[in-house]
Amino acid sequence: MPSNWRFSLWSFLAGILAAAALIAALATMCLHDGFSARQKAGAFETALAHFALHNSVSAHQRGLANPVAPSTAVIEAARDHFADHCSSCHANNGSGHSMYGDGLNPPPPDLRLEATQSKSDGELYSIIQNGVRMSGMPAFGTSSEHDLETWKLVLFVRHLPSLTPEEERAMQQANPITPSELREQQEEDQFLQGISIQPKGSTK
Numbered sequence: 690m691p692s693n694w695r696f697s698l699w700s701f702l703a704g705i706l707a708a709a710a711l712i713a714a715l716a717t718m719c720l721h722d723g724f725s726a727r728q729k730a731g732a733f734e735t736a737l738a739h740f741a742l743h744n745s746v747s748a749h750q751r752g753l754a755n756p757v758a759p760s761t762a763v764i765e766a767a768r769d770h771f772a773d774h775c776s777s778c779h780a781n782n783g784s785g786h787s788m789y790g791d792g793l794n795p796p797p798p799d800l801r802l803e804a805t806q807s808k809s810d811g812e813l814y815s816i817i818q819n820g821v822r823m824s825g826m827p828a829f830g831t832s833s834e835h836d837l838e839t840w841k842l843v844l845f846v847r848h849l850p851s852l853t854p855e856e857e858r859a860m861q862q863a864n865p866i867t868p869s870e871l872r873e874q875q876e877e878d879q880f881l882q883g884i885s886i887q888p889k890g891s892t893k
């Protein structure tokens with residue numbers, strides 16, 4: 690058998706052994722740590738996720754400019770939209786500390802920080818529009834590049850670092866409420882208007 694054949698046979702076997710060792714290491718990691726959302730991702734997993742997210746946005750999408758100009762009215766509308774659709778995970782102030790946000794893995798990042806704010810408008814647009822696979826971040830838009838509601842949300846994400854306490858309070862009015870909270874609110878309104886409420890099932 691020529692010596693270079695022997696060499697390639699050994700490299701082939703070494704490659705298979707290395708791959709088997711890597712699979713065994715990953716399997717042990719999963720079996721040991723499980724798939725619990727409580728387990729914080731390690732540095733390798735986090736770096737891999739950031740790499741995948743960054744590369745999922747094309748250079749063209751990253752370079753898109755926001756067609757909506759910021760104005761008080763636009764920011765207010767986007768603020769209410771965010772309070773209604775995004776705050777359940779991201780919290781009104783964008784910190785990510787909310788009922789759902791604290792239990793998600795990967796967690797929603799603090800949108801006010803450099804890691805998010807340094808992303809281009811096109812990249813933020815693309816993330817909101819298309820979501821992030823294998824994370825809690827849903828896709829909100831149509832496939833069009835000109836979903837103005839999403840572009841307005843990008844303006845609001847840019848506004849988050851300077852959100853005032855008054856604005857945060859105003860957002861609470863736009864946060865979704867549960868059916869029982871809604872009924873409670875209606876009962877209070879009716880009580881204040883002097884209308885008595887019949888208990889459920891009552892015919893009187």
Ligand code: HEC
Nearest residue numbers: 774775778795796797798804805816817821824825826842
């Ligand atoms: C069900 C939970 C959930 C909801 C609702 C949600 N998000 Fe997210 N969002 C996430 C998670 C989790 C991530 C982190 C994904 C990852 O690991 O890359 C994220 C990531 C993001 C990012 C990328 C930040 C960065 O630096 O990479 C932006 C921007 C964002 N969300 C905006 C929004 C907006 C705007 C809305 C509402 C229209 C919204 N999200 C609704 C969970 C959510």
